[in-house]
Amino acid sequence: MAKILIIEDEKNMARFVELELQHENYETHVEFDGRAGLNAALDGDYDAILLDLMLPELNGIEVCRRVRQEKDTPIIMMTARDSIIDRVSGLDHGADDYIVKPFAIEELLARLRALLRRIDLDDEKKLNSDQILTYKDLEIEKDTRTVRRGGEIIELTKREFELLKTLMENQGTVLNRQTLLDDVWGEEGNEETNVIDVYIKYVRNKIDKPGEISYIQTVRGSGYVMK
Numbered sequence: 001m002a003k004i005l006i007i008e009d010e011k012n013m014a015r016f017v018e019l020e021l022q023h024e025n026y027e028t029h030v031e032f033d034g035r036a037g038l039n040a041a042l043d044g045d046y047d048a049i050l051l052d053l054m055l056p057e058l059n060g061i062e063v064c065r066r067v068r069q070e071k072d073t074p075i076i077m078m079t080a081r082d083s084i085i086d087r088v089s090g091l092d093h094g095a096d097d098y099i100v101k102p103f104a105i106e107e108l109l110a111r112l113r114a115l116l117r118r119i120d121l122d123d124e125k126k127l128n129s130d131q132i133l134t135y136k137d138l139e140i141e142k143d144t145r146t147v148r149r150g151g152e153i154i155e156l157t158k159r160e161f162e163l164l165k166t167l168m169e170n171q172g173t174v175l176n177r178q179t180l181l182d183d184v185w186g187e188e189g190n191e192e193t194n195v196i197d198v199y200i201k202y203v204r205n206k207i208d209k210p211g212e213i214s215y216i217q218t219v220r221g222s223g224y225v226m227k
Contacts, residue, residue, distance in 0.1 A: 001025060001026065002027070002048065002116055003026070003027040003028075003044075003045070003046050004021055004027070004029075004046060004049070004112070005029050005030075005031070005037070005044065006018055006021075006029070006031070006049075006050045007030075007031050007034065007037030007049065007050070007051045007052055007060070007063065008030070008032070008052045008055075009033060010052070015030075016105075017050065018030055020109065021109075029046075033055055033057040033058075034055035034057045034058030034062065035057035035058050036057070037051070037055065038058060038063045038067065041063070041067045041071070046073055047073075047074070047119075048073065048074040048075070048112060048116060049067070049074070049076070050076050050078055050108075050112075051076065051077050052077075052078050053079030053081060054079065054080070054081070060077055060079070064077065064093045064094050064095050065094060068094030074096045074097075074115050074116070075095045075096050076095070076097045076098070076108075076112065077099070078099055079098075079100065079101060096115055099111060131143045133169060134168075135215060135226055142165065145158075147161065147207070149207055149209075154206050154207055155206070156203070157202075159185075160202055160203050160206070162184045163180065163184050163196075163200070164203050166180060166184055167180075167224065171226050171227060172226075174219045174222050174223050174224070175223050177196040179223070180196050180224070181195070181196060184199075200216060200224055203216065
């Protein structure tokens with residue numbers, strides 16, 4: 001259930017919007033002045049804010065500006081002022097959308113649904129991007145433990161996968177053998193063995209193409225790097 005903060009000094013309007021949102025199964029919280037609304041926005045965890053422009057204590061532009069300094073909570077500004085300057089000012093200070101009073105509640109609900117859908121899609125894309133590592137045409141999907149080069153799936157063992165993932169997460173950084181042992185083998189690692197060199201060879205044999213420079217480079221006397 002999405003939680004919506006309503007900051008509106010006209011109590012009849014605030015109550016009307018609150019009831020309509022609750023009817024649509026949103027959880028709501030209402031504040032009637034800018035300063036109380038700002039405190040609620042900063043202290044609470046809301047999925048969206050419906051923010052009036054003309055408020056006592058702090059106006060909506062200032063509330064929006066201060067919220068944006070600390071949070072990226074989606075904001076829809078509500079106002080009776082329909083000038084281009086007012087719209088641009090609200091958007092420039094961080095509002096995501098703008099609706100002019102008097103408005104049909106159906107339009108406000110539609111704008112709110114669209115905004116929440118967009119945020120959900122952005123969050124999903126970010127989550128997906130966090131799960132994917134790339135180096136040139138080599139790609140790792142961390143959650144499914146899938147490795148592809150040029151779109152072709154490469155089968156790796158668990159240790160090979162973890163070794164490659166560690167190198168790809170640290171692109172441009174030379175990792176010595178002990179670091180790789182600690183990250184991939186943990187307590188099972190043994191710095192007196194050549195296990196890293198052996199597994200680097202295994203991974204190279206699977207991801208590299210004949211006649212081409214290896215994606216995993218050896219830095220003599222230091223370790224290995226992807227760059």
